[in-house]
Amino acid sequence: MQGKLIRLERLINRETRRTVIVPMDHGVTVGPIKGIENMRDMVEAVAAGGANAVLGHIGLPLHGHRRHGKDIGLILHLSGSTVWSPDPNAKVLVNTVENALKFGADGVSVHVNIGANNEAEMLRDLGKVSVTCIEWGMPLLAMMYTRGRKFHSETDPDGIRHAARIAAELGADIVKVSYTGSPKTFEKVVAGCPIPIVIAGGEKVTNEKLLFRIIRDSLDVGGNGVAVGRNVFCHAAPVKMMRAISALVHENASIEKALSLLRR
Secondary structure, three states: OHHHHHHHHHHOOOOOOOEEEEEOOHHHHOOOOOOOOOHHHHHHHHHHOOOOEEEEOOHHHHHOOOOOOOOOEEEEEOEEOOOOOOOOOOOEEOOOHHHHHHOOOOEEEEEEEEOOOOHHHHHHHHHHHHHHHHHHOOOEEEEEEEOOOOOOOOOOHHHHHHHHHHHHHOOOOEEEEOOOOOHHHHHHHHHOOOOOEEEEOOOOOOOHHHHHHHHHHHHHOOOOEEEOOHHHHOOOOHHHHHHHHHHHHHHOOOHHHHHHHHHO
């Protein structure tokens, strides 16, 4: 497992045991949205801002990763679906662990929608990928969302607590979940999950202070960082936004300090 530990240290800060990941897999799901029309420029921007890793499909290393500037970790996403699908929640595997190794990836990720119509197939795929990752020493990030008819909300604390535990039980090394809405409920998610937990950045917000509060609260009860995409690459000042978020995560900066970094 030494190879997995070495690769994990390219994704998680060895001093803080936290991470800032910038997902850029949106090109498959929704297309070339603002901020990632040119992936190479945005990778350089978030690297300059202090991100630990970027996450995307195979197009990321082919067209936008590690060309200039500061180095940054690479997580290749293995799942895909589009907004045009009859069921956008139905994720299928579009890449392999072995191929990710050939492309020099430091980790892979798989998306599972708990409660969706094809939950069984997505869990099966997560399990297969996990076994392969163990065999090759490849870190695995599981993106676990609660999206189905039985859930009243994607931030349902009990659903998220269960989803995070599923990731750990099936062998993931890091799990990404939605924030539950309060430190008290998120603390229970952390308590029930033995692997590092990062929160999703979610939809684009206009209130940076609220986003920083969510990040700060999640860290204060044991969270291990963030996976934030649109709220960085769609921002008018992505480098400053990334610096502010990195300060929250790795320097335990206050919300006021993060805001000052953003507005400097």
